[in-house]
Every structure is written in C-alpha cells, then in structure tokens.
Amino acid sequence: MAESSEGEEEGKLVGGNQQLVVDDDLCEMAKKAAWSVSSCKPGNGVLSLRDDNLDTYWQSDGAQPHLVNIQFQKKVKLQLVVLYVDFKLDESYTPSKISIRAGDGFHNLKEIKAIELVKPAGWVYISLSGNDPRETFVNTFMLQIAILSNHLNGRDTHVRQIKVYGPRPNPIPHQAFQFTSREFITYSTVR
C-alpha cells in the first residue's frame, strides 16, 4: 500500500511523506461528493481542502471537535484517507487526535478509526481497513473526519489537503471478478 512511517505505538502516526503515492488499483472517490466543514475562517474555507494546492489551507473557527463531512451520492467503498498537514508550518494548528466516522448520515455515524498524529510533516495515510479481510473496505454513504485536538493544545486547526481513496471499479460491468491475465484483458473490451 501507500508508504507511511508508522509510529511504534498502536494508533500513532509519526512523520509524513512528501510524495503522495497511492496504489494503482485505488482511485479518488470524493470528487463528486459534497464536502462541508463545521466552521471556517473567511478565506480559508472548505475549497482549500480540495484545491490540490498545498499552500492554501482550511482554518477552523469554532469549538472543538472540528468536523469535515463528506457525503457521497451513493454507497461507496473506501479504503484510505490521506491528509496533508505540516507541524513546521502550522505548529499549534496542526491536528493531533483524529477520529474517522462513517455512517448513513449525521444521525448514525460510528467511529471506525482513531489515530493520533505526532509532529506530522507531509502526507499522512490513514487506512480504513480492519484486520479481517472482509473489512478491507468501508462501504458507506458518509464519512466524517473529526479533529479532536491539536498540537500544543491549539484551539483551531489547519488542514491543507484531504483525499479519499477507494478501489477502482471493475472496468467490465456486471462482472464478479476482475480479469488479471493478458488473454482475458485483450478480449474484454472493444475500443
């Protein structure tokens, strides 16, 4: 999967990656989703989370926890959440404790992952898979990323970019399994 430097403790992530490297069989799922945030400072709104620009960031402006809500048009399989945060630039605005929740809507969100970042600097990969192979993906209508606390006890938070990944759909519709061998793939489409 994606590279990351895992901290030794369970649930802690240290450091981050400068490059965003994701497996080929994953694709970004949230392009057509509805993004919203619990609060923001004017000029640093939710668009900065999705603009592919690491210089712009979202700054919250309210009480903790700060929430980023992602609502999809239909149930999607998700596997990976990637955040770009930088302790060197944001210091006390850098998120520390993050909880990821999923569900059908605001009324039934359940936490699926809790993580603590320690001085992150770059892309941080948060896998949503469970231990069971049946739990590789989270099949959900809505994802909520909750920032529970920041470094140095900062009140508000900066997040520069968020990306959400899930498995690429089978290019051949109505097929149970994807084809792997060349013989099959050659004959599987007409272009």
Next chain:
Amino acid sequence: MEAILTECAQNSLRHFMYRNAIFMCERLCAEFPSETNSQLLAVCYLQNNQAYSAYHILKGNHMAHSRYLFAQSCFKMDLLNEAEAALCPPNESSAEIPNGAAGHYLLGLIYRCTDRRKSAIYHFNQALSLDPLLWAAYEELCILGAAEEAATVFGDAASLCIQKQHLPHGLGSKSMQASAEDQGLISSRNVGAEDLSPRHLKNIHGNSQRDAAGNYHSAPQPGGTGSQPLNGGPTTLSFYSTPSPMAAASQLSGVAPPPICRNMQINGPNSCATGADSSPRSTVNSTIQAPRRKFVDEGKLRKVSGRLFADSAPRRSIRLATGDSVANTNSNVSTVSGNGTNHSSKYLGGSKIATGSVRPVTGRKGQSWSNENFDEGIKHDGYDDSRNSSTTCSSPSSESRSLDQEGPTSAAGVCLSGSRVAVGASDLLALLRILGEGYRLSCGYRCQDALDVYVKLPQKQYNTGWVLSQVGKAYFEMVDYVEADHAFNLARLASPYSLEGMDVYSTVLYHLKEDMKLSYLAQELISTDRLAPQSWCAMGNCYSLQKDHETALKNFQRAVQLDSRFAYAHTLCGHEYVALEDFENGIKSYQSALRVDTRHYNAWYGLGMVYLRQEKFEFSEHHFRMAFQINPRSSVIMSYLGTALHALKRNKEALEIMEKAIMADKKNPLPLYQKANILVTVENFDGALEVLEELKEYAPRESSVYALMGRIYKRRDMYDKAMLHFGLALDMKPSATDVATIKAAIEKLHVPDEIEDNL
C-alpha cells in the same frame, strides 16, 4: 488580353502560385467580367483554401460548372443546404446534375452528411455508372454498407464506359478497324476531341478525392470548362486525342505553343487519327512518330503543329495546363523514346494507353497525361519505366526519319490504340475489382475474406500505405493485434506521411499495451500534421493507456474540434467519459459518433456498456444487438450481447449467443467464461466446471477462473477444492477488491452452515 490573363492565371495555378493567380484573376474579372472568368477566380480561391471567397463570387451563378464550384465551396463551409440547392435546384427537378459523376458524388456526400442514406446511395451509384473510376464513390458506398460487389461495379460495363471515355468516338471500343481512313478517323477524332476535351476538363483542386478518379465528366460548357485549369485529370486525356492536349496546349499558351505540344498534337494524329485537318496530319504523322517521344525536332514540328494548333485551338474549350504539362510531356516524351526506336510497326500507343488508364488514379497531373499522349502509337515496352523516368531526349533526327516511315501506319495505329485502351481499362478495372472487393468486405467486417482478397494484389500494389492500412484494420477487427501491428508498421514504412488509418494503429498499440511505441507514434503524427484528427486520437490513446483519462479526453476533444465528421474521435471521447464515470457525457459522445456514421459499431458497443453498467439491461441488450448486426463476426460483441441477455434472465438465448461467440473466435476466452457464469446461474455446475477447466488450460494465470471455480465448489460443498482454488486465485494477484472478496469467501468456507451466501 483576356487570353493572356487567363493563361497566366492558369499557369500560376498549375505552379501553385496562388497569390499570383488570384491577383491576375481579379484583374481578369475586372476587365472582362464573365461567368467563365469568375469561375476561374473561384477555382483560384478554392485552391487557396478560401472557400468563403469562392462562395461569394459564385453565389447566384447558374452555369452548371459554376453551380458545381459553388456547391463545393458551400460544402467546405459546411453550408450543406445551399450546396444541395446548388447541385439540385428544388424547383427544377429535371435539371441535370452539373459535372456528371463529380456532381453526383458531391451530392451523395451531402446527403450522407445530412442523414439521407437512400438518396446518398442513389447518387453514389449514379456517379459510379457515369465514371467507373470514381473510387471515392465506391468507398462511400462501402461505408454506407450498400455497395455492390466489386466485380459488377468494376466489370465489363465499366470497361466499355472507360474505353468510350478514353477513345475518340470514331474509335469506340469495338470497332477499331483499320477500315477507317485517315480522313475518317480524323474527322471522328475531331469530334472525339471535342467531346473529350470537356471531359478532360479537370476540375477542381478543391476535390482532391475526385481528382483521384481522374476523369470527370463535365457538362460540355466551354465557358465553364475553359476556366478550369487542367490538373491531373488529363491522364485520361492522353489516350484519346492527341489533338486535344495539343489544342489545350495551344489555347493555354496562347501565343506560342510550346514545341512539345506540337509534338503531342502531331503524335496524336499519328496514333489516334485525330487532328484538325487531314493534310497536316498526314505530314505530321510522318514526321512525328518518333519525336512523339522526343518531340525534339521542333523546327519541322513547329510548322506542322502550328497548323494543327490552329485547328485544334478553337476546338479546345478547355484550357490545358500547358506550361507544366508541356514540360512534362517533354520529359515524358523523351522517356518514352527511351522505350525503343522501333516504332514503325508497333507503335501502338495502345499499350501506353493501357498504362494511361491505370494512371489516372494516381492523379498525376500534366506529367502523366503527357505521357499518355505520347504513348499513343508508341511502342511501349516497359512503359512503366519510361513513364516514370525522365530521360533526356535522344537525337531527334533519327526519330524524324523514322517518323516518315511510320506515316502510313498511323491508321493502323489508331485502331490498335483502341484495343490498347481496352486492355488498359481492363487492367485497371481488374486492380480496382480486387481493391473494391477487399474494401467492401472489410466494411462488412468479413475480415478474413477481405484479407484473402487483398493477398491477390500484385506485390507493388500490396506494399502501399493504403492497402497495408486496410490489412491492418482487418486484423484489428479480428482482434489479432499482433498481426495488425505488423501490417501497420509496414504501412508506416511504405508511406511515413500518411495519416490514414493511424488512429486505428494507435488503438492497436493501446490494446497491446505498448506505451513506448504508442507515444512514439503519437509524437510522429503530431509533428507530421497538427491539424489532423488522427494525430490527436493517437495522443489521447497514449494518455489513456497511462490511465490519465482527463488529458486523454482533452486530446480526443481536440480531435473532434478539428473534424467533427470523424466518428472515431467521438467514440473515443465517449470511452474516456465512461472511464471518468461521467456517463451522461459519454452517452452524448457515443450518440454524436452515431450521428456521423450509423455503422460505427464501436459507438453502439459503448452505449451498450454504459447501460450495462447502469443496469439498464434492456437498453444494453438493444445496443449490443445493433452492434452485432453491423459486425456479426465479432466475438467480443457477441459475448457482451450474451451477458446482457443473461442479465435479463434470458439464459437460453444467452447460451446460444455464447456458443456462437466461442465458435467465431477460438482465441477469445471471454465467451467461455461468460458461458460458465450462465451455467452457474442455471445451476449446471458440472457444465460450468468443465468449461472452466478448459479455460484453465488456455489462461492458467487468470485469477477470476479460479475464483469462480472456488465459488462453484463451495456451492457444491466441496470445501477442499474450493479452498484450493481460492488459494490459487489469490496467488494470481488479483485486484484489491477481489482479494477482499476471495478472502471473505475463504472465511465463510470455514463456516459451512452459514446460510448467508452472498458469494
């Protein structure tokens, strides 16, 4: 002054000096406003890609040729209504279509673009019957799926037709009898020349396609035709009447017909017993034979030709491109002479004519026809070489002497030239028959048959860009990408600057996943021609192979912008939209493709796939069926049709189609796999396992085969085997989703009594 200006303009056109031509024509039109002259000006504009100017000049003109040019300009400017009205005025339904075959062809194109298939077919057929060498019309018929067999189209009737066109009337195709006296021949020739000259009229530079056919019938309107510079077309000229080229030459040159022309003229009478008046003719004949090839002996010839010219000039309504052609004829002549000096008996230009007939398709302008002219009456061993080479003249003197001897043979020569035309015509038609049949079969997707037909071509014709591209396309349709790659590669070597079929080549490389070759091809194509849709299609395929669908889409959209009548670009856009999961736009793109070309089965297939993904199985089945009807041999389409039927729970039909698909292409594993799927649905597990075992042999590294087998064994409660197969499936490194599914299935195996069976 009018004549000088006209000649100057045509000379400039011949030399591709458009600015000069336009300027001169404008002066001409200002001094001597006449419809003929405005036609000439329009031609200049059309040649210079300024269709809009031509449009304005010709608007409202009613001469047949003007209407034709006007329609051309409208067509280029995409004003199809006006083009149609010009060619086929609504209130004069009985008006003749201007320019015969060319007019019908243009009208056919217009009907095709406006979706009136039957009328289009009617007009293309008309065009072909008027001019059997109008290959482009036959091509269009094949694309529309309504072409008759090449053997009938390019058959005996066509042969007669060509011969009539290429021989003076006096000769005709049948009775080239020496009985025709010189005089008789001459007079008939005269007539022939008259009639022929309009025919030789070369029209439009605007229609390069038409040019290919070479010989257009134009309405015998001196004015109109006169304004056409002779380009290309006159390959056919050569046969007939030598006088005509001469006449044209004389007209064009106006003041001093070049000696060559004279030669030609003189030659003409020699071979075809044409000529202005008999007396000069006989002398000419005697003097010119050899010089025909070399036309060197100007002094003597000048006198004779002078007389001939005088006669032919008035006859000639068409102005031939003298300058160039004359020069060409010069060289041609010389080369011809290279053939041999013994023309006394054989000079049957016939053979040359034969070659001549083959030549028109190459559309060589002045050069070729001058060749032809000379050929008449000239012995033609190895005419191909003489034609193509440009040797220097040999000594004229000897020639002239031999000419004298040949004088008397002129009559005989004439008769023979007629038979030469016949031979030539039949050679050409034989070639076109093969090509036509091959093209028709490949448009009907009977690819193996098409390949068998193309193989019958002589080596030198086979190794041309066009034929090799067609071969490549045939292999592509048969899903034999390796062979297709090979064929296209040869095509690129044969004509590295041709873009025809390169979009298909890029798709072949896409399927073969050869990203290096594909990016190289794309780069080359773009550097060759940035404005061709094929180059951008290749570029787009390159990006798509690297999974950068957004950039690929941009490239395909550019291709669409460059030529919205290029169906494949629309289809590729559709594929990219679907890859980006933008189904709405994908559907729109596919529908645009279908609007351009209803027989573009890829677009039907694309729509079927979209609906399959959206689970609208009825629609999906309908679209796959349409694709299947167009291309009934594609096993891929059949297997998808079967999949759609399976989804609609029409399992029996699905199985039938799958069987057909399996038969159609033994190398395609997909129908077998789908058959296994269907068998599982109908709970025929043994059958399914049998099929899957077979598949295992064919594609031992295909994870989905093992996964499906695992599932079946699980259903059968044979847990060990299931476990084994799931394990094998995982070994084949399937995608993450499948890994998850398979692992989940394995987990469930250990709980055999779990009712939940969502596997």
